[in-house]
Amino acid sequence: MRTVNQRGWLFVLPVLLLVAFNALVPLMTVVNYSVQETFGNNQFFWVGLRWFEEILQSERFHAALGRQMLFTVTILIIEIPLGVAIALAMPRRGFWVPVCLVLMSLPLLIPWNVVGAMWNIFTLPDIGLLGYTLNNVLGIDYNMTQDPFAAWITVIVMDVWHWTSLVVLLSYAGLISIPEAYYQAAKIDGASNWSVFRHIQLPKMKRVLTIAVLLRFMDSFNIYTEPFVLTGGGPGNSTTLLSIDLVKVALGQFDLGPAAAMSLIYFAITLAVSWLFYTLMTRDDR
């Protein structure tokens, strides 16, 4: 007979309360807004699923979602292999290890709006280091406030600069946990560098890479601050990603109902894709 001590629940209670107040309650508020129309004076009218139908059919939403997908896929394709490559090239012991780790951590320590502001100034054609060099030294016509393509490149390079370090640090943690004997055995077995990567390093990094992909997917899919500060979604709507569009609807136009419905759709997509990634990447473990 096992006796169950129900007092254990008391230990979970603080977390439950915390999660309830910072996640569940706001989420339910959003659900509440998403099925109502609001007017001034706190008047609410039930509209059912109308906002959801409208948003799913709206071209504006499709365009923002498309831009969002393009952005996320691009940065994942760049940041994951680049991060792994940098981690592989980093020294495993000695004086340079802490130096590399600190250098890698720096971009992660900078507040997000500062990152946006930094890149904004950096790319100004008249006084920014990059903008000036490109235009006046190298003779390349570059102005990201006018050219959508330049704006896209800038947003992506900024994200790669800001977040590749995270992939590097996670991969590096996976790499240094590989016992020396694996490398020694591979040497004696006559394995090529590619075999060592394919059969030793990559499998041992798999778990941390799963986390890296998930974090980078979710963060980039929800990205707001940096592109908002850098381009404000422009020129035109060219860099208006989902979250920027969402804020425009919610706070710019004050359409709380449609914005709430959009948030929930947004949330569902993030959740579904994360689940898909996780399932695919951990399939072999079971």
Place this chain on the structure above:
Amino acid sequence: MARITLDNLKHSYSANPVSMDDYALKEIDLDWTDGGAYALLGPSGCGKSTLLNIISGLLNPTSGRVMFDGEDVTALPPDKRNIAQVFQFPVIYDTMTVYDNLAFPLRNRGVEREQIDNRVHEIATMLELTDSLSTRASHLTPDNKQKISMGRGLVRDDVNVIMFDEPLTVIDPELKWKLRSKLKELHQSIASTMIYVTHDQTEALTFADQVVVMQEGEIVQIGTPIELFERPLHTFVGHFIGSPGMNILPAEMVNGSVRFLDHPVELEGPIKDSKGSLEIGIRPEYVRIGTKGIPAVIRKVADIGRRTVIEACVNDILVNAITEKVPPETGQEVHLEFEPNQTRLYADSWIATEVGAQ
């Protein structure tokens, strides 16, 4: 298969070794004949793994040479030395099946498909892995993982030497016994040079024809298991091998005869050198308990199956004895006799007596 010669080998892990203490290996000269089974035996940190890694090429010695069949290989990387090595903890390639794991060293060297298949099946049969050949290696138990590790070491039949770095540490006792005799059997059938590193005397003594005992970066004795047991050249060997090890007792030289706490002790033969601090060495197996000899008090009696280990005190000094007869009781006053032809004198830890004419 090759003869292995180590010539004046030294190794230090510090960049600028100053004194002899900075060396993990102090000065190693060895000559191992082709096809022999050798064990490197010593406590943790004595330099045996360092020595092994120098032979395999994973480590470059600070000075000295490694030669295979008279050819200097000191500068060659591990894959050019044509060797195999099995490590202390299982090293398996998680992404591959058991079959692919075993075939990996062969495939990397471009061996023909048919030959690979034959070798892999042969090794799998020997290690009883045939049933799991097509399973993913990551799904196996630690025991079986280590078997794969060993299999990868054994799968090539053209190697100069196969080296084992404490390969049975993670294996269950029962399987340990089985694998150990398998290895011995295997050595007899393929007759390649094998070097086995261990701190477990049973493993070393059952596996090897010749055991090299190391302590603090130096070789203290090389010999057959019987030689090491019967006539240790250094008190460390006497103490390290045997369970319990040799009794090492303080001794004095009085008027040309050796005494242990004022009791005269007869030695195996003439003394060749009696400078330095003197000690008497006698294995517990050769200490007899009777009615004459050195008076002692029994402190502890431990039954270890067919035999009994007895701890006796002569004044404050502990002497172990092993007997198959009915043991005395704790607290009983007895007399100890040392078998003269098994009683040796050590001066500054090195043997100082010669085998006498019997």
